[in-house]
Amino acid sequence: xxxxxxxxxxAKASSVLLALxxxxxxxxxxxxxxxxxxxxxxxxxxxxxxxWVIAIRTFTGILIGVxxxxxxxxxxxxIPLPTWMPGIRIGGVVTAERLIATAHDGIMLAAIIAxxxxxxxxxxxxxxxxxxxxxxxxxxxxxxxxxxVLPQLVTSSARIREAQRLRGQNNRGLQGWRRLALPLLxxxxxxxxxxxxxxxxxxxxFSRKRSKYRANSWRIAEYILCVSAVxxxxxxxxxxxxxxxxxxxxxxxxxxxxxxEVIA
Amino acid sequence: MIxxxxxSLIYPTSTKTILEDLTFTVAxxxxxxxxxxxxxxxxSLLRLVNGLVPHHTxxxxxxDISINGISTREVKPGGFAHLVGIVGQxxxxxxVTDIVEEELAFGMETLNIAPDVMRKRVEEVLDLLSLxxxxxxxxxxxxxxEQQRVAIGSALVMHPKILVLDEPTSAxxxxxxxxxxxxxxxxxxxxxxxxxxxxxxxxxxxxxADRIIHIKGDGxxxxxxxxxxxxxxDIAPPIIELARALNLPDISLSVRDMRRVTENxxxxxxxxxIPPVPRKTHATPGVVIIDKVSHxxxxxxxxxxxxxxxxxxxxxxxxxxxxxxxxSLLRxIAGILKVSRGGITVCEINPFNLQGNDRTKTIGFIPQxxxxxxxxxxxxxxxRAADGDNKIMEGETxxxxxxxxxxxxxxxxxxxxxxxxxxALALSVVLSAxxxxxxxxxxxxxxxxxxxxxxxxxxxxxxATGCTILVATHDVELVAxxxxxxxxxxxxxxxxxxxxxxxxxxxxxxxxxxxKIMSPAPWLTVKDVVAAxxxxx
Numbered sequence: 074x075x076x077x078x079x080x081x082x083x084a085k086a087s088s089v090l091l092a093l094x095x096x097x098x099x100x101x102x103x104x105x106x107x108x109x110x111x112x113x114x115x116x117x118x119x120x121x122x123x124x125w126v127i128a129i130r131t132f133t134g135i136l137i138g139v140x141x142x143x144x145x146x147x148x149x150x151x152i153p154l155p156t157w158m159p160g161i162r163i164g165g166v167v168t169a170e171r172l173i174a175t176a177h178d179g180i181m182l183a184a185i186i187a188x189x190x191x192x193x194x195x196x197x198x199x200x201x202x203x204x205x206x207x208x209x210x211x212x213x214x215x216x217x218x219x220x221x222v223l224p225q226l227v228t229s230s231a232r233i234r235e236a237q238r239l240r241g242q243n244n245r246g247l248q249g250w251r252r253l254a255l256p257l258l259x260x261x262x263x264x265x266x267x268x269x270x271x272x273x274x275x276x277x278x279f280s281r282k283r284s285k286y287r288a289n290s291w292r293i294a295e296y297i298l299c300v301s302a303v304x305x306x307x308x309x310x311x312x313x314x315x316x317x318x319x320x321x322x323x324x325x326x327x328x329x330x331x332x333x334e335v336i337a
Numbered sequence: 338m339i340x341x342x343x344x345s346l347i348y349p350t351s352t353k354t355i356l357e358d359l360t361f362t363v364a365x366x367x368x369x370x371x372x373x374x375x376x377x378x379x380x381s382l383l384r385l386v387n388g389l390v391p392h393h394t395x396x397x398x399x400x401d402i403s404i405n406g407i408s409t410r411e412v413k414p415g416g417f418a419h420l421v422g423i424v425g426q427x428x429x430x431x432x433v434t435d436i437v438e439e440e441l442a443f444g445m446e447t448l449n450i451a452p453d454v455m456r457k458r459v460e461e462v463l464d465l466l467s468l469x470x471x472x473x474x475x476x477x478x479x480x481x482x483e484q485q486r487v488a489i490g491s492a493l494v495m496h497p498k499i500l501v502l503d504e505p506t507s508a509x510x511x512x513x514x515x516x517x518x519x520x521x522x523x524x525x526x527x528x529x530x531x532x533x534x535x536x537x538x539x540x541x542x543x544x545x546a547d548r549i550i551h552i553k554g555d556g557x558x559x560x561x562x563x564x565x566x567x568x569x570x571d572i573a574p575p576i577i578e579l580a581r582a583l584n585l586p587d588i589s590l591s592v593r594d595m596r597r598v599t600e601n602x603x604x605x606x607x608x609x610x611i612p613p614v615p616r617k618t619h620a621t622p623g624v625v626i627i628d629k630v631s632h633x634x635x636x637x638x639x640x641x642x643x644x645x646x647x648x649x650x651x652x653x654x655x656x657x658x659x660x661x662x663x664x665s666l667l668r669x670i671a672g673i674l675k676v677s678r679g680g681i682t683v684c685e686i687n688p689f690n691l692q693g694n695d696r697t698k699t700i701g702f703i704p705q706x707x708x709x710x711x712x713x714x715x716x717x718x719x720x721r722a723a724d725g726d727n728k729i730m731e732g733e734t735x736x737x738x739x740x741x742x743x744x745x746x747x748x749x750x751x752x753x754x755x756x757x758x759x760x761a762l763a764l765s766v767v768l769s770a771x772x773x774x775x776x777x778x779x780x781x782x783x784x785x786x787x788x789x790x791x792x793x794x795x796x797x798x799x800x801a802t803g804c805t806i807l808v809a810t811h812d813v814e815l816v817a818x819x820x821x822x823x824x825x826x827x828x829x830x831x832x833x834x835x836x837x838x839x840x841x842x843x844x845x846x847x848x849x850x851x852x853k854i855m856s857p858a859p860w861l862t863v864k865d866v867v868a869a870x871x872x873x874x
Contacts, residue, residue, distance in 0.1 A: 235673050236709035239702040240726075240767065252712040259708070259752060264430050270384075270393050271431030275444040275495070276418025282449040286442035286459075 119190020123183030134175025339363040343400035357556030366529040373552035374785040376755035379535040387421040422492025481659040482513030540574035544591040621648040630679030639665040641829040654820035663809040701772035707763035717747030738765040757788030817849040817861035
């Protein structure tokens with residue numbers, strides 16, 4: 074939730090500097106607070122995905138787009154398109170403004186992905202599920218299966234890469250990805266189905282009401298964090314500062330799970 | 338308690354019926370064992386009990402299943418949560434929370450049980466399964482046996498009348514397996530719990546079973562007492578094989594009974610002069626040399642100053658508790674794990690530096706999940722890829738596979754193969770490179786006796802060509818049949834290292850069934866006993 078709020082804040086503030094700063098701070102938090110758990114590496118992976126996003130966004134931004142005014146950097150050959158597609162072109166003049174704008178968008182997207190990855194690496198998706206109320210049961214199951222896929226993909230891809238390296242495969246490049254993808258998806262799907270079946274068998278969502286084994290206690294730090302998250306949407310700059318201070322000060326990462334409860 | 342009437346099951350994508358016209362009832366307090374070869378539909382039968390099949394998996398179900406008077410047609414699996422506790426094949430995939438205590442409480446929370454009742458039940462179960470000292474541990478850090486106990490515990494807190502267990506001991510070492518099974522046995526006798534259990538390693542469970550359901554795989558099923566079913570079944574644990582080999586009129590299920598029955602015979606056999614076990618006299622050059630290797634994960638040591646030498650043609654079994662350091666040792670030999678101290682050489686090369694084709698020609702590795710190695714769209718594509726990778730004649734890998742398990746269609750997708758067939762495919766892909774060292778991590782998990790025997794034959798043949806084979810396993814019967822040398826690891830140390838016969842006979846809990854029956858005679862397998870009798874006549 075906190076990650077979501079900060080992400081919205083970044084998107085609203087639309088500033089590259091702020092986005093990069095936030096990702097930096099979050100990276101420090103992840104480094105200091107993360108457990109040695111299977112899902113802890115999600116952040117690194119989300120960073121990698123983020124870099125790809127920047128690259129692809131910039132590339133397509135250069136290649137395809139509406140002609141815009143500005144200082145011309147260089148020109149790439151333009152592919153003629155039929156006349157019924159006015160305003161769109163492939164190739165052509167690349168202006169500095171357009172390059173900056175696309176890179177800017179790419180960094181924004183990458184920052185948001187990195188933040189969500191950080192949230193995934195700090196709290197297990199299973200914990201999130203427990204906090205969800207029954208009202209959103211069907212939705213909750215779907216969300217958990219979806220969110221648990223990323224950390225699981227990370228764990229199983231490490232295992233599969235290792236196994237395939239032993240088969241003498243070099244897993245770099247496109248071919249490597251194809252060889253990784255098949256067992257990976259199979260594995261993730263099987264696990265998610267197993268989890269869903271286990272939850273079903275244990276009566277999840279069957280009773281409209283749920284009892285709590287142990288009430289969660291609230292402390293000042295957790296309140297500050299929640300307030301900061303709400304403020305983050307409204308005042309990006311201010312909130313990021315407060316939120317970061319709060320998160321660093323809070324010794325337990327229970328917070329994230331609890332916040333979900335609040336919002337829910 | 339459980340009544341199946343005329344149950345037939347077929348999956349829409351499959352052409353064969355899983356179950357056909359199955360009718361049986363299970364009374365309260367019965368322990369029923371479901372057996373059958375891999376892929377015969379054991380898991381499907383278990384999941385029919387609480388309606389996960391077909392509510393969760395799809396499939397066409399005919400007939401009626403009634404649990405405590407409630408039909409599974411009318412109620413969803415969640416509605417049976419208070420009645421049926423189910424523990425899946427891989428409990429780790431089914432855990433919803435991270436902490437042991439919370440996991441135990443999860444099921445009760447969903448059923449809206451009052452907090453004070455919950456507290457009481459959690460304490461009860463923690464004591465019953467001796468989990469109290471683990472209550473606040475993270476589940477991911479527990480050993481396999483502990484995880485299995487947590488999974489059983491989280492089913493038991495709901496106070497179910499029926500407990501369904503899908504291969505509960507397949508991933509456990511013999512001691513942990515015995516622990517889990519004795520707990521189940523106690524639950525049946527103390528609480529009158531009805532238990533349905535499926536298992537491949539029959540030698541571990543048949544002595545507890547009241548009845549056996551044998552799924553033949555072609556839709557036919559056989560139901561009866563263990564004696565009735567096992568007398569004629571093609572799937573039989575060593576104890577039954579021994580009874581058959583000795584032509585005993587009755588089948589005994591436990592080591593105790595078998596020892597009583599064979600008392601005279603053992604007396605006769607004890608007069609035989611047992612030739613001493615042939616021991617290696619001359620030292621052969623080591624293929625795998627491990628010199629004072631230590632490794633630790635953070636603060637926990639995994640390997641402590643291990644020194645071992647393995648030579649060509651040896652089949653070495655590595656045994657030990659869950660988490661004893663077996664995998665760390667295998668992974669360091671395979672060159673995936675960089676050890677903190679000490680040196681390892683495989684064929685005079687540090688395995689960590691091996692790349693590409695040099696690697697496949699030196700070390701073959703079959704991981705716990707053989708499917709990790711496979712990525713082809715069909716069996717044939719997989720074999721062709723291996724041919725290309727290893728620069729051998731086209732079709733050679735497939736020919737090898739055909740020899741291991743005849744009759745696999747080349748068009749089949751690797752995912753649709755049975756557990757044993759998939760292992761065979763991975764094995765033929767790895768073996769086609771003709772590695773000097775072959776490493777297998779827990780290869781018999783989920784394998785039936787037939788698949789296991791064909792694996793043993795293949796590995797023996799391969800070792801005879803001068804290859805060194807290392808197998809990490811919990812399966813004592815496999816070790817007894819296969820290994821020439823056994824290494825026992827505990828807590829990162831080599832505790833015992835010697836010829837299989839010496840190591841297995843010296844520890845009663847790791848001794849195979851035949852050795853327990855025939856003790857003190859040094860025979861590990863049915864074959865050994867038969868050969869000994871043959872020499873007397």
